[in-house]
Amino acid sequence: MRRLWIGLTYAVFTILLIIPLSRIAVGAFEHGLDGFATALLRPEALHALMMTGLIVIVVTFLNGLFGIMMALYLVRATWLSRKLKGVLNSIVDLPYAVSPVIGGLMIVLLLGPDSIIGGFFEGIGFKVVYAFPGMVIATLFVTFPLMVREVMPVLQEIGEDQEQAAATLGAYGWTTFAKVTWPSIRWAVVYGIVLTVARSLGEFGAVLVVSGNIMNHTQTATTLVYQDVENFNVAAANGVALVLAAFSVGLLLVMEWAKKRKGVH
Amino acid sequence: MHVEVRDLNKHFGSFHAVKNVSFEIEKGHLIGLLGPSGGGKTSILRMLAGLETPDSGEIRFHGKVVNDIPPQERGIGFVFQSYALFKHMTVFDNIAFGLKVKKATKAKIKDRVMELVELTGLSGFEHRYPHQLSGGQRQRVAFARALAPEPQLLLLDEPFAAIDAKIRQELRSWLRELIERVGITSIFVTHDQDEAIEVADEIMIISQGQVEQKGTPWDIYKEPRTPFVASFIGESTVVDKASELKGFESAAKHDVRALIRPEYIEIGSETDFPVLSATETGIVRHLHFRGSEWLVEVEVKGNKLITYRSLEKETLHPGQEVRVLVHRAYLFNDENSWIEENGLKVDPMPIMI
Numbered sequence: 001m002r003r004l005w006i007g008l009t010y011a012v013f014t015i016l017l018i019i020p021l022s023r024i025a026v027g028a029f030e031h032g033l034d035g036f037a038t039a040l041l042r043p044e045a046l047h048a049l050m051m052t053g054l055i056v057i058v059v060t061f062l063n064g065l066f067g068i069m070m071a072l073y074l075v076r077a078t079w080l081s082r083k084l085k086g087v088l089n090s091i092v093d094l095p096y097a098v099s100p101v102i103g104g105l106m107i108v109l110l111l112g113p114d115s116i117i118g119g120f121f122e123g124i125g126f127k128v129v130y131a132f133p134g135m136v137i138a139t140l141f142v143t144f145p146l147m148v149r150e151v152m153p154v155l156q157e158i159g160e161d162q163e164q165a166a167a168t169l170g171a172y173g174w175t176t177f178a179k180v181t182w183p184s185i186r187w188a189v190v191y192g193i194v195l196t197v198a199r200s201l202g203e204f205g206a207v208l209v210v211s212g213n214i215m216n217h218t219q220t221a222t223t224l225v226y227q228d229v230e231n232f233n234v235a236a237a238n239g240v241a242l243v244l245a246a247f248s249v250g251l252l253l254v255m256e257w258a259k260k261r262k263g264v265h
Numbered sequence: 266m267h268v269e270v271r272d273l274n275k276h277f278g279s280f281h282a283v284k285n286v287s288f289e290i291e292k293g294h295l296i297g298l299l300g301p302s303g304g305g306k307t308s309i310l311r312m313l314a315g316l317e318t319p320d321s322g323e324i325r326f327h328g329k330v331v332n333d334i335p336p337q338e339r340g341i342g343f344v345f346q347s348y349a350l351f352k353h354m355t356v357f358d359n360i361a362f363g364l365k366v367k368k369a370t371k372a373k374i375k376d377r378v379m380e381l382v383e384l385t386g387l388s389g390f391e392h393r394y395p396h397q398l399s400g401g402q403r404q405r406v407a408f409a410r411a412l413a414p415e416p417q418l419l420l421l422d423e424p425f426a427a428i429d430a431k432i433r434q435e436l437r438s439w440l441r442e443l444i445e446r447v448g449i450t451s452i453f454v455t456h457d458q459d460e461a462i463e464v465a466d467e468i469m470i471i472s473q474g475q476v477e478q479k480g481t482p483w484d485i486y487k488e489p490r491t492p493f494v495a496s497f498i499g500e501s502t503v504v505d506k507a508s509e510l511k512g513f514e515s516a517a518k519h520d521v522r523a524l525i526r527p528e529y530i531e532i533g534s535e536t537d538f539p540v541l542s543a544t545e546t547g548i549v550r551h552l553h554f555r556g557s558e559w560l561v562e563v564e565v566k567g568n569k570l571i572t573y574r575s576l577e578k579e580t581l582h583p584g585q586e587v588r589v590l591v592h593r594a595y596l597f598n599d600e601n602s603w604i605e606e607n608g609l610k611v612d613p614m615p616i617m618i
Binding site (some may be wrong): 159164166167169171172175180183 | 337342343349
């Protein structure tokens, strides 16, 4: 009986993870190394990978900055009432619960060309939806809880004592943050960054809705894979997917390393 | 530094943590804030440090109001109950922190840190991290770190609470000596009366957000001003009807209660007392061995009294009948409280020979 369960577990693991991954790898080289290279060197593929890269960089930076600030305010701010903090705390988790497609749709409805705010931005020549800013906002929406949820527990655990000790020793806000708070949370931040990068690399639904998936303009790597499959260009889709998968595996390794360092001070 | 506090109040939500507290502390004194947990001691300390803002009242250092001065500028050192050492910094960097923030020169920082390392007996541990130190060593680091920027007031929140009983004893006398040597005005919070009595020049008893009494340990022991102080200092028993006690019939009218400390009571056989009429009969109920003496529970007219007995004297047994003499009692009713000596102790009809 026990053997059966062990066997079943491995079977599920293989069917769900190993087989698709190998299928992608094999499929990518269906037309040999040359086929793989051509698929990746198509102008639309290069552009899509560049878009994904840009989104990852911008989103990781913004999410890092605001995620850390949000975590600090939710844990430390005395000027927020406990009730309000509780409400904010639950709202942070909203993107976990809401489907990314719906998140994207909300952005289109709020900032689309037909909306008031979107119309205003359009008027001053700044396109939000179906352009880069909208894609960043959509990805930010999806990744926002990741950093906050990594940093908050660490802040709660270290408590306020060390920061107050720094204050009685003459250190003001920035010095205290740089010398006392930051060294304690840095590995949680690294972990949060890894999660954010992984999530923004693979984000599909929200970006698809917001970007309009315009080739050579707002297409990202994931939406390109989707389009390649639609066009029965499976080998090319596998090629791009393999690049994304390789990045993810690399991130996983970094994640393991960060996780180990997180507990060490 | 000279510290003065006037009508200090602090609420946490609907909880009135500190109520109209006023006191004054002279330069160079070592003060213990003593009282039960949750009595507002730590809140007072944190308001002095500027880590908590008072709802009303004034705090003055050297006669200058410091209410609006942030903790960074108050010139205080604070030792936290948890020590709050910077755990990613070595002992050296921990102690140097306050000096680095004040932009002291490298050479000066090194001199000062090494001086404190020497003073606190941490030589050889400069490059260790807090998690590599024992509780007592961490406490010393916290102490050295607070002293490094040469504060004028040192505040200690339950400095010995997290240390084993044995090392605590050593650290107490060490701390006392060190503070005396540095000559810094210090205030420490404790719920342990032995600690307060042993370490402090003066004690402030604080209960339910109010100062019950301020004075030297001896004064407070000798003349407790409120029933709370009397019952908090020393082990004692309360007798509801003081008039039932022999020798206190006239002093204690009805509704007067008595608080009796173990050392106010003497027990023995009939031949042990010069004035036998001042004693009464009691029955030994329990004996507890206290390491250096017996703690005896004796029942007199339904009241349970507690006293100590030397190990050198004849050992008593539960159920045994003994004579009990109450030398004095702390009497109180709803309005007043006073100390009363046993009225029968002086022989009413001395025989002249």
